[in-house]
Ligand SMILES: Cc1ncc(C[n+]2csc(CCOP(=O)(O)OP(=O)(O)O)c2C)c(N)n1
């Protein structure tokens with residue numbers, strides 16, 4: 001079959017099939033119609049019709065984050081392509097492997113401002129790992145092969161394939177040959193371990209007195225969670241994860257000191273600030289972590305393991321740079337440590353762990369809020385997350401949108417496994433939660449997939465409720481309804497004298513229960529604390545139904561701790577009226 | 582200090598825009614930029630100069646290297662290298678500075694206008710420009726820097 005003659009459209013679908021793709025998300029239109037016809041005539045690749053192209057790309061992204069396999073989206077030219085842009089930027093910032101195929105106007109019309117023409121390659125250039133404009137139908141198999149190779153190797157990322165309509169014409173057929181391997185002289189990402197500095201790294205580890213392992217999304221992306229956990233266990237060093245790195249080390253393990261950074265725990269930020277050794281793995285010292293880089297962890301030596309050479313010493317100088325795969329480099333490091341019969345400063349380390357415990361006891365997050373009942377007659381958003389955690393035994397996939405609810409989910413749901421927590425950390429894209437949950441649910445039909453959202457974010461891609469009905473996706477939407485763009489309001493409270501400029505809706509919110517029901521799903525409203533746990537139970541128990549749990553939470557709650565901008569990591573606000581400086 | 586970075590990239594549509602786009606996207610200040618195909622028609626060589634400090638240049642080099650179309654990058658200013666620029670200058674005949682240029686510089690001449698060409702380091706060309714300022718040249722065109730390492734190192738690939 002492989003060698004038979006195919007049109008460009010057939011070659012495209014067949015190439016996807018040979019790449020192991022069995023699911024794609026998309027939305028049709030003129031420039032993509034030849035491709036859609038080829039989809040109709042085969043049954044290797046299922047196509048999920050979304051309601052907005054942004055949803056298609058987020059869904060492909062969610063699928064990729066949950067499975068580790070590349071996600072695929074298909075859109076038409078012009079508005080289809082531009083609607084995909086937010087999804088591409090989201091995937092780019094979090095380095096997720098997706099391939100987005102866009103139809104383009106016929107090649108002879110390119111550059112003439114023809115109907116639905118957008119320079120997709122130009123528009124997407126700064127937010128893709130790479131892109132291809134197809135120049136001949138015969139090149140399609142080769143380009144697909146390259147696109148998947150680029151998306152899934154090295155530091156992963158989105159790749160665009162833009163295909164002018166004439167190159168998918170069913171009338172034009174050519175001999176289909178799928179390349180079995182690929183050789184690109186200009187692309188050779190680091191693959192194995194970088195062992196050049198492993199000995200120096202081990203020396204630093206052996207003498208460290210106040211070490212911290214700080215790991216990020218790269219560990220999850222590279223499936224290096226096992227190795228990271230093994231290293232931490234071997235050394236008894238405390239571990240903190242970034243927002244993107246949650247789940248790489250079990251969130252319920254006592255050695256885990258919580259997320260770090262902007263809304264990280266007190267003990268994680270204090271540990272970073274006071275450390276004498278930071279072992280950074282698959283993390284990039286983003287500004288949401290370091291606060292002022294000039295005042296960042298000044299007494300710490302830094303070992304930085306990352307697959308992207310450009311991330312190392314970009315913001316914070318790495319004393320020991322290790323540029324290679326996290327998985328393999330960690331393995332090499334563990335071997336080196338075992339081989340030299342490693343001795344750490346055990347008494348110093350236990351003193352350090354004791355110090356961290358004291359910090360945790362003093363200002364750590366309270367994980368028993370649920371037991372405390374209503375607070376001033378209101379439900380705290382944190383309590384909703386704790387209830388979700390309890391009813392799902394900590395085993396659900398949790399996607400989220402962006403805002404306070406996202407931070408509460410990250411802080412209060414203890415993620416024990418990598419790929420369990422799926423959120424837009426780098427771009428911070430409101431609207432990501434529901435469509436990404438669709439991708440996760442399609443990949444894992446038997447698992448509980450919940451989307452923690454806010455009444456602001458959910459309205460950015462709410463039309464996907466219709467997609468969820470069409471394909472029977474029983475997502476549990478947990479809406480922390482504070483009747484405001486809460487995170488914006490929090491900043492306005494703190495920095496703009498409480499002037500809530502355009503962050504509330506003046507009673508214009510829809511009735512989410514009725515709205516969900518009109519889409520054919522189940523809606524449940526919770527406004528009293530006493531209903532919270534029973535409603536959550538009911539929501540989770542409705543296995544085959546999408547449930548929208550609309551919970552009225554305390555609108556005045558802020559997310560804490562919060563780093564104070566322009567300072568070191570030990571400058572935190574701990575509540576509305578407590579700060580560390 | 583002026584730093585010169587040279588790279589080889591696939592001679593493909595879109596490749597140049599990725600390189601140039603990277604500069605603005607990441608806020609790098611580029612002073613000169615020269616691009617031309619090499620004798621291997623599948624490759625173009627791009628040379629750029631910048632005043633950035635070492636750290637910035639290291640980031641630029643790494644980010645360029647990450648672009649899929651870029652085959653090889655080198656920071657020429659890391660070791661001994663030769664930097665040259667070509668400059669064309671247009672004078673009216675009456676204001677032509679005869680003491681500065683000789684016959685070999687003149688590339689065209691008619692009743693009113695003389696065009697000259699000069700090759701030198703960017704610094705030499707800067708100096709020359711201030712020297713001839715009083716002669717009110719009608720137009721000055723500079724090519725931007727090219728560079729080549731002084732030792733046996735080359736920026737080429739084996740085919
Ligand atoms: C697409 C997009 N637009 C704007 C923002 C800026 N922003 C960040 S959080 C936020 C408020 C989110 O409100 P909601 O979803 O209700 O969450 P809450 O903070 O109330 O929990 C806004 C507007 C963003 N992150 N994404």
Ligand SMILES: [Mg+2]
Nearest residue numbers: 454455484486
């Ligand atoms: Mg809200």
